[in-house]
Amino acid sequence: MAAIQKLYEVCKASLSEKGPSSPEAVENVRAVLDMITPSDVGLECEAQAVRVWRRPRVLNRKTVLHSSPAIRYRHIYECKSFSIGIYCIPASSIIPLHNHPGMTVLSKLLYGKVHVKAYDWIDIEEPGNLSKVRPAKVVRDGEISAPCAAMVLCPTGGGNVHALKAITPCAILDILSPPYSSKDGRHCSYFRRRQKSHPTGILWDRTRESEFVWLEEYQPRDNFVIRRDLYTGPTLEL
Numbered sequence: 001m002a003a004i005q006k007l008y009e010v011c012k013a014s015l016s017e018k019g020p021s022s023p024e025a026v027e028n029v030r031a032v033l034d035m036i037t038p039s040d041v042g043l044e045c046e047a048q049a050v051r052v053w054r055r056p057r058v059l060n061r062k063t064v065l066h067s068s069p070a071i072r073y074r075h076i077y078e079c080k081s082f083s084i085g086i087y088c089i090p091a092s093s094i095i096p097l098h099n100h101p102g103m104t105v106l107s108k109l110l111y112g113k114v115h116v117k118a119y120d121w122i123d124i125e126e127p128g129n130l131s132k133v134r135p136a137k138v139v140r141d142g143e144i145s146a147p148c149a150a151m152v153l154c155p156t157g158g159g160n161v162h163a164l165k166a167i168t169p170c171a172i173l174d175i176l177s178p179p180y181s182s183k184d185g186r187h188c189s190y191f192r193r194r195q196k197s198h199p200t201g202i203l204w205d206r207t208r209e210s211e212f213v214w215l216e217e218y219q220p221r222d223n224f225v226i227r228r229d230l231y232t233g234p235t236l237e238l
Helices: 003-014 023-033 044-051 061-067
Strands: 071-078 083-089 094-098 104-111 113-121 133-145 151-153 161-166 170-177 190-193 213-218 226-229
Touching: 003 023, 003 083, 003 170, 023 104, 023 170, 044 104, 044 170, 083 161, 113 170
Parallel strands: 071 226
Antiparallel strands: 071 083, 083 170, 094 161, 094 190, 104 151, 104 170, 113 133, 113 161, 133 213, 190 213
């Protein structure tokens, strides 16, 4: 059985419309995901190119920015319980800080190096309208290089709100359970760090405030685009 087929089968058995059926189900999926390699999903040539990749010299910054290739998403499968797909990210490209509301995410870096900054929301009892601005704590801030273990983001922990910056060209295989769905309240929102300490002007205990940052929802620039790309790996038998 092809490795990607095995991954699909374990996802089908372990993930539901409400997410993973148990912590053991998450580990079952992660164990299979950890075994996936670029050649299992049609990315061996790209992975080989990254092994000898060198950052190009910037002769004209404006030219480089305008000619940068787009981030691409290779869709493999989606149902109401889970989705499987691959993000191919050019060097220096950024996927801005975004959330996965009510979702469990398993991510496997297939090749390359990426910087991950991830936050978890902090639940507080505060007056004022914090619907667009919320406190969060940093749970991950560093680079990871392939080969490496899969990351798991849970609905309330593990860095559910994260941003990715490609240090080299890289590819990330993502499993979302359940997938994004605006009609079910799982809309992808983007965030940025707010410069002010507190959005409402309320005085807080400064010792506690040093433990977190404020994140506000915003709309990324128009030049942030993720394009659909053709998946070239083995076809799933559904």
